[in-house]
Amino acid sequence: MEKILFLACTQEDGVLPKAALETLTAAADLAAAVQAPLAVGLIGENVQAAADAIAACGAQEFCAVTGEDFASSRYASDAAAAEALVRKTSATLVLAPALSRLAKALPGVALRLDGRIETHVCAVDGALNIQRWYYRQRMIATLTRSQRPWFLLIDPGVFKPWEGQAASVMVEPVAVTLPESARRTRFVGFEAPPADAQTIRPEAELLFVAGAGWTKKQADGQPHVKVAEKLIHDFITKAKASLGSSKSLVDQTSEGGEVISLLSHLNQVGQTGATPRHPKGLATCCHGEEPHTVGWRFINKRRAVNLDANCGWAIGKADVLYVADAFQVVAKVNELLGD
Numbered sequence: 001m002e003k004i005l006f007l008a009c010t011q012e013d014g015v016l017p018k019a020a021l022e023t024l025t026a027a028a029d030l031a032a033a034v035q036a037p038l039a040v041g042l043i044g045e046n047v048q049a050a051a052d053a054i055a056a057c058g059a060q061e062f063c064a065v066t067g068e069d070f071a072s073s074r075y076a077s078d079a080a081a082a083e084a085l086v087r088k089t090s091a092t093l094v095l096a097p098a099l100s101r102l103a104k105a106l107p108g109v110a111l112r113l114d115g116r117i118e119t120h121v122c123a124v125d126g127a128l129n130i131q132r133w134y135y136r137q138r139m140i141a142t143l144t145r146s147q148r149p150w151f152l153l154i155d156p157g158v159f160k161p162w163e164g165q166a167a168s169v170m171v172e173p174v175a176v177t178l179p180e181s182a183r184r185t186r187f188v189g190f191e192a193p194p195a196d197a198q199t200i201r202p203e204a205e206l207l208f209v210a211g212a213g214w215t216k217k218q219a220d221g222q223p224h225v226k227v228a229e230k231l232i233h234d235f236i237t238k239a240k241a242s243l244g245s246s247k248s249l250v251d252q253t254s255e256g257g258e259v260i261s262l263l264s265h266l267n268q269v270g271q272t273g274a275t276p277r278h279p280k281g282l283a284t285c286c287h288g289e290e291p292h293t294v295g296w297r298f299i300n301k302r303r304a305v306n307l308d309a310n311c312g313w314a315i316g317k318a319d320v321l322y323v324a325d326a327f328q329v330v331a332k333v334n335e336l337l338g339d
């Protein structure tokens with residue numbers, strides 16, 4: 001008989017992040033499909049509010065490792081807490097969101113418990129088959145394992161966030177005594193970029209991709225990088241879009257010359273970059289070559305603006321290609337979007 005544990009860490013504000021609620025949907029659906037009991041295991045400074053918020057998820061058991069030592073990300077304490085929760089619940093299947101804290105800690109926990117772990121899981125079914133992508137979303141694998149406990153790190157953006165009535169629940173504390181060696185790493189704070197420099201917005205409706213064409217010589221024989229930067233900045237601000245880039249454009253930061261200052265390698269989409277999930281994507285001044293568009297696997301509706309009617313987007317990579325000057329198109333769109 002399987003036993004399922006939904007494992008998650010609370011955020012700074014004491015609630016569960018969206019990705020954790022998505023994993024809870026996967027865990028609750030799986031528990032129903034295999035008719036196995038569901039337990040909730042939480043890690044955080046104080047988890048009562050988070051537990052109350054998911055009271056109706058169908059779990060028979062709520063337990064937690066809490067306290068100041070478990071407030072923020074640290075491999076040693078997170079691994080100790082997760083290990084204690086898996087032992088306490090005797091779970092055979094452990095589902096956790098693939099966020100940095102548990103993605104970092106759980107592989108070690110799987111080893112300690114002689115279990116196995118799968119990362120980037122994007123589907124789980126009642127026959128206990130899971131799916132994950134390989135080789136930058138080019139191949140999908142379906143696999144299962146007999147070894148237990150089996151840890152599944154669920155990718156964000158795949159399942160619907162769990163929703164339900166809040167109620168007051170009894171959370172059983174699980175004591176973990178950390179040795180001094182597990183406290184050597186100290187969390188000193190977050191370093192966040194200023195709000196207007198925050199160009200990567202995973203929750204945005206639209207991904208706006210800027211390609212190297214923005215910095216190339218234009219019809220008048222001159223590049224217009226500052227104009228491009230302002231057009232891109234205004235568009236992503238007005239449309240509340242997330243900013244992606246081609247590799248060629250972000251590589252220019254290390255090649256000297258004038259660059260679009262909004263971009264870093266973190267914005268790069270593609271084979272050696274990110275594979276973001278957004279309902280819509282708009283590529284501008286980007287050729288749409290395969291190593292770039294492979295990062296668009298999870299972008300549902302795709303449009304591109306390119307001067308070249310034979311660019312990669314025209315050969316099946318986009319739903320709509322506007323053969324046009326992106327400087328003119330984006331300036332007009334910004335005007336239409338208003339202030």
Ligand SMILES: Cc1cc2nc3c(=O)[nH]c(=O)nc-3n(C[C@H](O)[C@H](O)[C@H](O)COP(=O)(O)OP(=O)(O)OC[C@H]3O[C@@H](n4cnc5c(N)ncnc54)[C@H](O)[C@@H]3O)c2cc1C
Pocket residue numbers: 210211212213214216218245246247248249268269270271272273274284285286287288289290291292295305306307308311324325326327
């Ligand atoms: C192993 C490997 C891994 C790679 N990984 C990645 C990756 O992760 N991500 C990635 O992006 N690339 C990756 N690449 C590189 C990829 O093959 C392309 O070289 C890169 O995506 C090209 O970037 P680009 O389309 O912005 O630039 P370009 O190919 O230079 O295209 C610029 C485009 O802008 C258009 N243009 C110019 N001016 C305008 C205008 N005014 N209006 C409209 N259009 C205009 C031009 O017509 C042209 O199509 C990888 C390559 C290799 C070999």
